[in-house]
Amino acid sequence: MSKIILTAPNSPLREGIEHILDSLAPPPAGxxxxxxxxxxxxFAAERGVTTSPEVLEAVVDALLDxxxxxxxxxxxGVPGNQENIAKATGLLxxxxxxxxxxxxxxxxxxxTGRWSDISINISSIWLQADLIINLPCLKTHALTLMTGAVKNMFGGVPGRTKSWLHTLAPSADTFASLLAEIYSIRPPELVIMDALRVMEGNGPSAGRLRPLGIIIGGxxxxxxxxxxxxxxxxxxxxxxxxxxxxRRGLGEIDPDRMLIEGEIPVMDRFKMPSNTLAFVANRFNPLAGVCAVVPQIVEDKCIRCGLCAxxxxxxxxxxxxxxxxxxRRRCISCYCCAEVCPQxxxxxxxxxxxxxxxxxxMFRRRS
Ligand code: SF4
Ligand code: SF4
Structure with a gap:
């Protein structure tokens, strides 16, 4: 049975993290x-796109102790010097x-399985570490509806391979299958999810933050x-x-079959991404593809940095x-452009x- 710990809202961060580490992780010494x-x-820390620096700092301190x-x-997910990106987010x-x-x-x-003709490069630390602690943040996601711990492991794949993988799995269902396959390379032993703020709307980078003040360990x-x-x-x-x-037996999703310490706070009127209806429609043939929503570039906001392209x-x-x-004819509605846009x-x-x-x-082209 999976064990889950939810800290009380706005309780001391370090205490909560120590409790999760001591209750759920194997002894970390050595x-x-x-x-x-x-x-x-x-993205700057206040945007809530990346894991909160205070959560990372508390975890690192507790592990070093x-x-x-x-x-x-x-x-x-964007090209550039990793250390500079880490500095900008406060994670460095x-x-x-x-x-x-x-x-x-x-x-x-x-x-393996339906993806068996594919080989990818991953960061060696994924296989070499004695223990992996996954620190995702809780957000909506225009392609996968939500992103958390499982999707966070897609970050174990470096460089532009991630966007290439999107082209192999353009629909939500095929991408889910690919993500589950990549995650199963080696699932992390412990998750400490940052839900101090939760992103609603058009996540994972352009949504709105709502405070929640909790950490979820599992x-x-x-x-x-x-x-x-x-x-x-x-x-x-x-x-x-x-x-x-x-379906692959990678984990339980029914909360009645988990050992849960703490309360699950359900957020009122939580907003999902604006393309959710299209997402649902696209799952049913013969509508598949017809309802794919193509993003737009808002000229007034765009600084022409070219990152999306x-x-x-x-x-x-x-x-x-x-x-x-x-x-539109080339777009596969993966929303990677929306994900990386700094503006x-x-x-x-x-x-x-x-x-x-x-x-x-269509009308304009015909007339
Ligand atoms: S990433 Fe955003 S700001 Fe940069 S060129 Fe694309 S739309 Fe414009
Ligand atoms: S334009 Fe954006 S949504 Fe369309 S394929 Fe390119 S990255 Fe994906």
């Missing part, structure tokens, strides 16, 4: 421990000298995500990644009259608005 925060890109050999690192300082560029040392792994990543999903007011079995992970493996982002535009300039419209835009475009 072990090499990879602490894996969420470091999506160079317990004589562990700590390595902190993540492979961001919070790692107390334990930061390492984990993208520099990689090894090849072969995936010895199973899938179960921690299921609890996070309940906090968002959603049923875990409705999230493709959690359903797929449960460099991230898009479908080369769907093109320059038109100096502004950037998204070519929240990539907007994901609602399905109705996108359909009107599409019809208008």
């Amino acid at each position: 072990k090499t421990i990879w602490v894996k925060p969420n470091m999506l890109g160079p 317990r004589h562990a050999d700590v390595i902190v690192g993540d492979n961001p 300082d919070a790692s107390k000298g334990c930061w390492r560029n984990i993208g520099a040392d990689t090894c090849e792994v072969h995936l 010895d199973n990543n899938v179960s921690v995500d299921a609890v996070g999903c309940i906090i968002m007011g959603r049923r875990p079995e409705r999230i493709p990644l959690l359903r797929e992970a449960a 460099r991230t898009c493996r479908s080369t769907a982002i093109i320059k038109s009259n100096k502004a950037l535009q998204i070519d 929240q300039a990539v907007r994901i419209p609602r399905i109705r608005e996108d359909l009107v835009r599409r019809l208008f475009g």
